[in-house]
Amino acid sequence: xxxxxxxxxxxxxxxxxxxxxxxxxxxxxxxxxxxxxxxxxxxxxxxxxxxxxxxxxxxxxxxxxxxxxxxxxxxxxxxxxxxxxxxxxxxxxxxxxxxxxxxxxxxxxxxxxxxxxxxxxxxxxxxxxxxxxxxxxxxxxxxxxxxxxxxxxxxxxxxxxxxxxxxxxxxxxxxxxxxxxxxxxxxxxxxxxxxxxxxxxxxxxxxxxxxxxxxxxxxxxxxxxxxxxxxxxxxxxxxxxxxxxxxxxxxxxxxxxxxxxxxxxxxxxxxxxxxxxxxxxxxxxxxxxxxxxxxxxxxxxxxxxxxxxxxxxxxxxxxxxxxxxxxxxxxxxxxxxx
Ligand SMILES: Nc1ncnc2c1ncn2[C@@H]1O[C@H](COP(=O)(O)OP(=O)(O)OP(=O)(O)O)[C@@H](O)[C@H]1O
Ligand SMILES: [Mg+2]
Numbered sequence: 001x002x003x004x005x006x007x008x009x010x011x012x013x014x015x016x017x018x019x020x021x022x023x024x025x026x027x028x029x030x031x032x033x034x035x036x037x038x039x040x041x042x043x044x045x046x047x048x049x050x051x052x053x054x055x056x057x058x059x060x061x062x063x064x065x066x067x068x069x070x071x072x073x074x075x076x077x078x079x080x081x082x083x084x085x086x087x088x089x090x091x092x093x094x095x096x097x098x099x100x101x102x103x104x105x106x107x108x109x110x111x112x113x114x115x116x117x118x119x120x121x122x123x124x125x126x127x128x129x130x131x132x133x134x135x136x137x138x139x140x141x142x143x144x145x146x147x148x149x150x151x152x153x154x155x156x157x158x159x160x161x162x163x164x165x166x167x168x169x170x171x172x173x174x175x176x177x178x179x180x181x182x183x184x185x186x187x188x189x190x191x192x193x194x195x196x197x198x199x200x201x202x203x204x205x206x207x208x209x210x211x212x213x214x215x216x217x218x219x220x221x222x223x224x225x226x227x228x229x230x231x232x233x234x235x236x237x238x239x240x241x242x243x244x245x246x247x248x249x250x251x252x253x254x255x256x257x258x259x260x261x262x263x264x265x266x267x268x269x270x271x272x273x274x275x276x277x278x279x280x281x282x283x284x285x286x287x288x289x290x291x292x293x294x295x296x297x298x299x300x301x302x303x304x305x306x307x308x309x310x311x312x313x314x315x316x317x318x319x320x321x322x323x324x325x326x327x328x329x330x331x332x333x334x335x336x337x338x
Pocket of ligand 2: 006008009127151152279309
């Protein structure tokens with residue numbers, strides 16, 4: 001049995017061959033800082049962020065799509081996989097997604113974390129490639145596809161053709177950076193200190209990067225920076241737009257940069273098909289519109305945007321045999337085996 005894992009900065013998703021997606025939980029670990037004992041992982045740990053007692057921490061061990069705290073990621077992966085592998089899986093083969101711009105050291109850290117579960121071999125695939133396969137594209141054909149997988153830690157943009165990447169760019173400011181900007185904005189404007197989970201809920205509820213047709217409000221609760229007492233403020237979608245637009249424009253600029261470097265034959269294909277957006281942040285109101293206005297191209301958001309990468313990793317299990325049989329080696333989208 002083979003397994004696919006999408007280790008996202010925000011969420012970890014697991015796909016098991018013949019079963020489909022079996023797990024989708026927050027990439028968060030709660031642990032004791034002195035003993036390193038793990039208290040909770042996944043969604044349970046997420047609900048503890050900012051609420052832990054002294055000596056206990058709830059953290060996102062992945063940052064900007066790469067592993068920031070490797071021991072915690074190893075524990076998280078092992079615990080989550082044990083939860084979903086009800087039947088004892090003997091040394092499975094694992095496919096996992098990685099950002100396009102990743103160093104050898106960062107790649108090795110991903111492989112080691114996934115290997116901690118006791119796997120036979122680890123295969124890597126870049127996130128936009130997995131996302132395109134998840135969307136149902138035949139990425140091995142000589143046809144250009146521009147896909148932007150916009151998540152919490154990264155916006156991974158790539159032009160694909162013949163199973164490979166022609167041009168790519170990874171921006172390390174996406175959903176999480178927007179949450180941080182919302183926290184800063186509310187502190188500066190209202191002297192109110194809020195947590196990142198509150199900022200994320202606000203972004204999901206009323207966040208936008210294009211002037212909204214109708215103004216919406218969201219009640220953010222936190223601590224008054226001066227009095228130290230609890231307080232709330234009703235913020236509007238226009239205010240959130242002001243806080244997060246710069247991050248969105250950084251993603252738009254990266255997409256334009258990729259287009260400028262794309263070979264002319266592939267640009268023709270992209271002109272016909274448009275740009276495909278995947279990842280959780282693709283759903284942010286107005287993001288697709290500003291990308292479309294700025295590039296003058298059609299932009300489509302996949303309806304299961306956040307699940308395209310894990311679906312694509314799952315579908316790529318079929319390529320493992322090709323990688324393992326060097327004689328048949330053709331244009332396999334999987335990067336390498338470790
Ligand atoms: N409806 C929504 N509106 C705005 N943002 C959203 C919405 N749904 C999810 N998000 C944001 O999308 C991001 C999560 O996307 P995704 O699940 O693709 O990230 P990830 O795969 O864990 O991270 P990465 O691939 O960057 O390491 C979060 O920042 C989340 O707040
Ligand atoms: Mg992702």
